[in-house]
Amino acid sequence: MAVLACLAAPQAFAQTPAPKADQPVEEVVISGSRIKKDTFTSTSPLQILRNDDAALAGFTSTAELLQGTAVTGGQGQINNAYGGFVTDGGPGANTVGLRGFGPTRSLVLLNGRRIAPSGTRGAVGAADLNVLPDAIVDRIEVLKDGASSIYGSDAIAGVINIITKKNVDGLTASMKFSAPSDGGGEEGRFSLVGGFVRDRMHVSGSYEYYERQPLTLGDRDWTQCNTDYRRTSSGGVVGEWGSFDFVDPATGKPKCYPISGTGSNGVTINTIGTTSRTGVGAAGSVGTSFNRWRPNAAITTGLVGFEGVGGGSNNLNVRDTFDPRMLNRSLISPTKNHNFYMQGGLDLAALGDAELYWELMFARRESSQTSYRQLSLDYMRGSPLIPSTLAFSNFLPPQPITNGANVGVRAFIGFGNDQSSQEADYGRAVAGLRGALGKTGWDYDVAVMHSKASAKYTFESFLTNRLAQSLNVVASGSGYSCVDTSGGCVAAPALTTDVIGGKLPSDWVNYVFRPVTGTTKYKEDTVSASLTGKLLDLPYGKMKGAFGFEYRKYSLDDTPPIDSQTGNLYNLTSATPTRGSDSVFDTFAELDIPLINNQPGFHELTANVSGRWSDYRSYGRGSTYKIGAAWSPVKALTLRGTTSTSYRAPALYEQFLGPTSGFLSQQNDPCNNWDAAANVGTIRAANCAAEGLPAGYSATNSITVLNSGGANAGLKAETSENATFGIVFQPALGTGWGDLSMAVDYFDIKVDNGVARAGATSILTRCYDDPQFRSGGGFCRLVNSRVAGTNALTVNDSYVNLSTDRVRGFDYTARYTNNVGIGKLRVNLSVTEYRMQANKLFADDPIDDVNGTIGNPKFSGNLDVRYDFNGWRLYYGLDWVGKMNSYEYLGQNPDTSTYKLDTPNYFTHNISVGYKANTWDVTVGVRNAGDKKPPMISAQAGYNRVGNAPLYSGYDFVGRSVFLNASKSF
Structure with a gap:
């Protein structure tokens, strides 16, 4: 300004x-x-x-x-x-x-x-x-x-x-x-x-x-294609700005990431995630084993109807990241x-x-x-909504909307624009x-x-309970119906190319995507x-x-x-x-x-x-x-x-x-590999051992972060x-x-x-590197005791x-x-x-x-x-x-x-x-x-x-x- x-x-x-x-x-x-x-x-x-x-x-x-x-x-x-x-x-x-x-x-x-x-x-x-x-x-x-x-x-x-x-x-x-x-x-x-x-x-x-x-x-023309805007540098020779930007094999032009404020690896859309399997790769991919797929009706071998865009040593930027509706976002x-x-x-x-x-x-x-929203829609393993060609997949353990079942297929859907107002x-x-x-x-x-x-x-959001209810379906005539029909439940759509591409039934969207007001x-x-x-x-x-x-x-x-x-x-x-x-x-x-x-x-x-x-x-x-x-x-x-x-x-x-909840990756657990040779004799190793964590410990749960006021x-x-x-x-x-x-x-x-x-991250580091650890107060007073059985951490920031x-x-x-x-x-x-x-x-x-x-x-x-x-x-x-x-x-x-x-x-x-x-x-x-x-x-x-x-x-x-x-x- x-x-x-x-x-x-x-x-x-x-x-x-x-x-x-x-x-x-x-x-x-x-x-x-x-x-x-x-x-x-x-x-x-x-x-x-x-x-x-x-x-x-x-x-x-x-x-x-x-x-x-x-x-x-x-x-x-x-x-x-x-x-x-x-x-x-x-x-x-x-x-x-x-x-x-x-x-x-x-x-x-x-x-x-x-x-x-x-x-x-x-x-x-x-x-x-x-x-x-x-x-x-x-x-x-x-x-x-x-x-x-x-x-x-x-x-x-x-x-x-x-x-x-x-x-x-x-x-x-x-x-x-x-x-x-x-x-x-x-x-x-x-x-x-x-x-x-x-x-x-x-x-x-x-x-x-x-x-x-x-x-x-x-x-504005300068906001329509958010690229990495980098240059090559090799052997003392540097290129022009933008010469290092990823070129989308599908278009031959630099990749645009308009939903991301910082650049590459923007939101994945128009793809699905499955268990890794052999298939035909999209242009720009390498290898024959993939766990991310994009619909392509021309593919008749491997995973029929899909081309591989991720997995193994593939560059994730091969996948789709651009939807014209992203340009409707407010500047x-x-x-x-x-x-x-x-x-x-x-x-x-x-x-x-x-x-x-x-x-x-x-x-x-x-x-x-006006914003843009991606929908990661988890279909339960064994769900009738999953086509037979994808029934092999066992992608993830249970997630919040899978009613206790494993995730068979995750659809990364370009949902479209959402609104917030004040x-x-x-x-x-x-x-x-x-x-x-x-x-x-x-x-x-x-x-x-x-x-x-x-x-x-007021802002719009998918409601977890309604998504879970709508995904728990049985066949009904030529379509599907919710197992629990209370509250006017509308069954989720079957996993199709149109659904993956963001073409969703309006009655289902109106049921699961609701305005909420504070x-x-x-x-x-x-x-x-x-x-x-x-x-x-x-x-x-x-x-x-x-x-x-x-x-x-x-x-x-x-x-x-x-x-x-x-x-x-x-x-x-x-x-x-x-x-x-x-x-x-x-x-x-x-x-x-x-x-x-x-x-x-x-x-x-x-x-x-x-x-x-x-x-x-x-x-x-x-x-x-x-x-x-x-x-x-x-x-x-x-x-x-x-x-x-x-x-x-x-x-x-x-x-x-x-308290407002957020999460850190489990990779931020300070006790991961606490017994490695580089950690022998350190204060952190002693503190992790004092918590009863086994040798070779590797966290499997994300770290809950509660942001809160400091009056107490x-x-x-x-x-x-x-x-x-x-x-x-x-x-x-x-x-x-x-x-x-x-x-x-x-x-x-x-x-x-x-x-x-x-x-x-700073709280965890200073707590586990503190010689007095949990007996000394300090930053450890902001770290809850680990949950028995899972060793999950909660940090009060x-x-x-x-x-x-x-x-x-x-x-x-x-x-x-x-x-x-x-x-x-x-x-x-x-x-x-x-x-x-x-x-x-x-x-x-x-x-x-x-x-x-x-x-x-x-x-x-x-x-x-x-x-x-x-x-x-x-x-x-x-x-x-x-x-x-x-x-x-x-x-x-x-x-x-x-x-x-x-x-x-x-x-x-x-x-x-x-x-x-x-x-x-x-x-x-x-x-x-x-x-x-x-x-x-x-x-x-x-x-x-x-x-x-x-x-x-x-x-x-x-x-x-x-x-x-x-x-x-x-």
Whole structure:
């Protein structure tokens, strides 16, 4: 996805113009502080995004705007391109994370108050940007600094504060529409913004409807054939990219694997699995013995009607992996969003000239995704559904749908497309009272807030019990009937060429393939109060303070479909309910101290100090602090810096996630061949022997993995140390030369006690290599005792405090404005450079720095140029994702490696022109004017791909798009 260059001010270092003599000085609050000031100066780096500039850049939503800034470019942001992947918040949710961290480490506010998490399924822990209004947004302030001492939990990497327009008087209707030149993925937004202002009362609000059409893999040429994209390398001679791709003998063209995000060995379809036997091989096969077969009516010897495509030393890629219906999968999933927002205030002329204020918001998201499903259908040995030519086969031991019998034949069926959908509602209400405490110079603000998210999610799945019932049949007339006819059972189809090819009876499909629905609810209530005002008159100004408290209570209730809870979803994981609640009581204090001003070498020196004490019901108490200072030796130069601590309370799903089952291959059992010569005398061998495992032990059962919350394991909050240091330069250029502002800010964030899951393989390794083994606790407490008789293992991979994460780097920002000709020129530049993006899971692990590797660019940036004259606006924007390279990280030589593991610098260009009259406004433009496609990398390198491109939100998957914005005021 392209990124935004429209920054009204690159940092909040530009002071407001001096007021005229007869005007009062207006004091305002900027993000990162609770103290009103008469300037926009800040000790912390602050980036401001203006909504009108976003419209010129062609953004159709606040979500796109937030996900497109340079500061979010260090890590992929979850957007509608992730509908086919497992993400926190569920499919369709859009989230944002700062500084290369995930979304739970960045705090999103609306008018200074939290946006509660929302989404579907159990892992709901971050704000879904879909709930945010767009047309009534005035600006967005992005605090690029830790701020837990000001705002509490989650503000580790920074804070995003969306600020709405105030004092709206009148009605404005507007629309935004964007149409990709290659079709698919069209976006449209219609909005109404209105309000009125009276002497003692103001009310304003908006209604918005946003719709995005689906974009499928088949809509773009670069996603229609996902290949390995490798090259040959032999004797120092390397070939072209793609020269090592497997060529399908059936077509003579490179093999496509569109269902696989990583490349070859995609889903097997249109084949059957049997006991090995002699037969005729398909083109490209070797040998005469096969256990995978593809229907071929021309075969009259061996296994009549089938050609061999697998078994022995055959390359499995000879088999079928492509079905045109795979290209119906969502590249960008569609959505329909409704948003209703209202705000208002009433001057009471009492209680210190108090204002009674309120906000109401309701949002609904309706999103969906299209996927592709393979069906591995196990026919029982001896079943009348198996033709006589295949009756010889005894393929596998009993499976979940074979009613205790062995599998005679397994059919790998290309079933076709399936659908999932989400309907998510979000409501938020705020009511408060603010005013002055007499003539003391102190103001008060008391508020209550209630947020509630309620969602349901539906997806289609084969039901294990219905499959088993339908496969247990007897002959009945010219067909078959279920042995157990209860529940309207429909007999499974006989194993034929059509069935293997995915042509299935609709009545049977409707019986065994069913939509299942779960629900997710998240509720949050907050009560807060604060006092702000003057503490002391110091020689160089007023020392101001802010003091207050906040109480917050929140709960999560996710109830998966009953068939998921009972393990009845065929070949899908099971999940149990995620239910839990927590609460916190916070007190906070902040001081703003003017130390020196208007002295030689000290044009201005100010300090800001804040602290917060928190008491969580779940894990106890903690405190954070922040110390910042800004020094201007001369008016044109400011040096600023902060040092602070921040924290993130474990999300409710990290504490209370209901056990979700998964499986590891039995090959991961650490005791396999524990008595081999290489293991003699090792701690692992002694531990395996202590469990009574025989010599030469080889596991025969897969390892059950239960992913769960960590509340019972004593999960604690993440803590972090944050530091920022910057230089701001605003030289006086002289008459006619305009205004120039530049800033360089260094940031360094280290998170300790990071909440993470260790991973089942790591848990097993550390348990069986522990000298104290099961008597010592440690990771062995997460490994259940082996099941008697089968020696099967179960691993509890719960959330624990493990990881360390660190990022550091620089922000470079510049802004230039000048009157040029008949108009005004504005140029904004914002670049983020990462010097480190590193993590380690265990304390004794080496730090793993992924900076600059695929998905973690060192650089990202935006440039925008705007020229305004006589109502016209001309705009040019350049978005940049830096080049990435994973060769060194993966131990590969770029000159000889068969893998493509690097991407070039990626630039996209945005152009628009607009005209604003008294009551109407029109803008037309184009995003990604050069139709820049994402770069390509090889498969099998551990990176998820879309087509052959890395799955990374900084790349534009849609392509060139023409947009039109129009508004009319009444």
